[in-house]
Amino acid sequence: MATFHSVSLALRRKDPEMFREKISPYLNLFSGDDDEMKDFLRAILVVFDHIPSCKHLLERINKSMDSAAQYDKSYREPWATIIHHDFWCNNIMVTKEQPPRVTILDLQTTTLGSPAIDVIFLLLTSVKLEDIENRLDYFLQYYYDQFTAQLKSLGIDIVEFSYENFVKEIDTVSKLGQYIHALGHTSVILGEKGHTSLDSSDANYNMDAIDTGFKVNDKHIRKFEWITLEAEKRNWI
Template identity: 30%
Template sequence: MDGQIKKIDTLITLPGKKIQRCEVKRLTAPGENYGSLMLSLEITTEDSEKISLVAKAVPPNEFIQEYFMTSVTFRNEIVFYKHIVPTLQEFQRQNGVTEVIDFTPKYFGSRLNLTGSDKVDQDAVLVLENLKIQNYGTLDSTMGLDLDATKLILGDLAHLHAVPLAYKLHKPLDFATNIKPFLNDWTPNIHSNMKELISRFIDQFEQLKTLKTRLVEGFDKIKEYFPAREPFGTITHNDCWVNNNMVQLQGGTPVRNKLVDYQIASYGSPARDIVFFLFSSVKNDVVTQYYDRLIEWYHGIFVSELEALKCDTKPFSLEALKKEIDIEARDSQFGHVAFMLYPIFAVRKNIGDLSDLSPGNIFLDEVTDLHKEKFLFVVEEFVKRNWV
């Protein structure tokens, strides 16, 4: 796909403008994005205007396509940007909300193929605004997020969860017809490989020997399906870690965020995203010192959004949310976090090109000291909270 995108003039929506030239380049380095091929598009229009966009294309690797269920997830992500976000924004406006959700990059066009069928093929593309030219960027996943960045992203998660939840409560049939079908549960299909990897990893720590059975059993739950408990069921991102957040800084302070990559968005509990984000992506000392306040911060925004959309918030008390967190952490999130620490802390020089990834090399035994430190912290916190 490097070098060109076929029929780009019919793909991208630029009202009143005609594309004269489009330069296509690879955007991300190995290890920055596993589930798709990311490309930068530098467009020149007939009146010499320069427009920078980003294209998300199908990965050139059958294993990765299988691993991420690309035939389903690529379509779902297109629907999220093209239909679900505008639907939710219009719902907010109808209820008198003036500042509608704005945590996603702007959509510019998409397609599944060039044939007009409903099948995703190698010509499938999703085009979005290039956030980097507005000084958005990913922060360092190995260092973890500070308190300000954590609160910013938790706020976006609260909006992501609350607005669709309100839509579901007001328009249950519309939600069931137009949104829920595009929220699929996804689990990695290399569970046995990862289980062996985690088991060997645990063996490196003398202090974890007595916990090994509990930890492996906790990890094993990653392959199980746990349905959402109502009334909390809503859109969950399911992959909210550092690299899927583009943060804009002013004077070193995070001021705005865009949450990206909705390939594996699912229908579930908000607690799923809260637990995964806090324990995969936030500095250990921030979690230790501010955990309760961060849950309260999230809940305040979540409930305020529901109130603005004229929902009864009694079922969504802070205590009810904390119960959801306990259940979701215990049922699904230890394995999720332990699994994702591998790409988060991967040694960049060891990561192959997207086209070369396979079940045998997508995650390797070699781990960094930071990875070990984070894993021990996660184990300690999950054991302390009786989540594993």
């Protein structure tokens, strides 16, 4: 991920005209239906019926959902680079060989944006709770170290890219929608295996026929609680 972000950023810095003419036109953020997105996001609120420790945050969570459904397209310099915008475990393939090779899949939502979006989304959704709950800052620092090392190797002055400003980027994108984005995908990742709300055998289905509900399990409850209390602690909600 750090290589993906740093190479794109360096290319944009070193040859801005080429980037603007040949790459930027293809970096259009996916724009979905806001109402359909809100319906999906509201459906996950049922999880909080099982989490007493988060009851005091429901009003803030609802406000976050309203803003998350708007597909924020903002970015801030100097961080703007090509981002995946849907960087979770289902979109990554890693080989078992050493050193492992990584393939990034599903590039249909790539856009110009903050690398912090991909970083926090991957960490919140796709790292096991026992590995992340007390080590989020460790993983953020690790990514930052790899990212800035790559930039230096590509001849980019990293004086603008302080860790303090990187953490501010993480906070900003989490407030603008990544906290909610992470909850939505967590509901899928930790869903009961073999259960689906979509009958894919019906070639004529439409969005009205899709049940946005899901079966709540203990893994949902534990992960939603951790993500939400972490969001409260870091003022993301």
